[in-house]
Amino acid sequence: MSKAALIVVAAAILAGCTGTPPLDPRPAGNPMGVDLSGQWELRTAAAPRRVAEQTIRIPRSVNTGAQPGAQPGERPRSRRSRSDGGSLHVFLVSGNALKITQTEYGLFFSFDRAVVEEYNFGENRKVNVGPIEAQRVAGWDGNRFIAETMDEDGYVLTESWRLDADGALLQRDISITRDAKTEFEDRQVFVRAQSGV
16 A cells, blocks of 8 residues: 555544544635625614624524623634533624625625625635634535534534625525534625715
């Protein structure tokens, strides 16, 4: 058996020992030529809530917004313990004002002029927030841009973005799953901003 074959076999054995299969990569490019660029505002029935006031269950009650006394743009600190059921809350960013910049190779999401998330088309890499590391894949599925982030416990955060109403609306679907069970789901709808964001 060649040295290269031994390395492949060893890698397969190690991957099997981890228990959680890696995320399937997504294709690079933008085959349908969809452009999500623009300045967007979160559409809500009630008065918009500040990100710092938002608390969602992922899958237990974890604050996804800024901590009291946090500086603008500062990532939320993790309160994670093994009983929290996952660390993905640190990768979930939201806000009332959103600016999307799209290039030939990727997307930049700027929430409330503070936090910027970058996704490359076809990416398959490790990402981290402080000591928390996860695998991320991102790319297009038809007219939807999809980013999936999986933590070490096998929880998968899926964010899907697509235009609706002839480009006047931007829909963001968010879910967290583990072992094919949905732990959390949410939908956000953004409208094109009338003024600068």
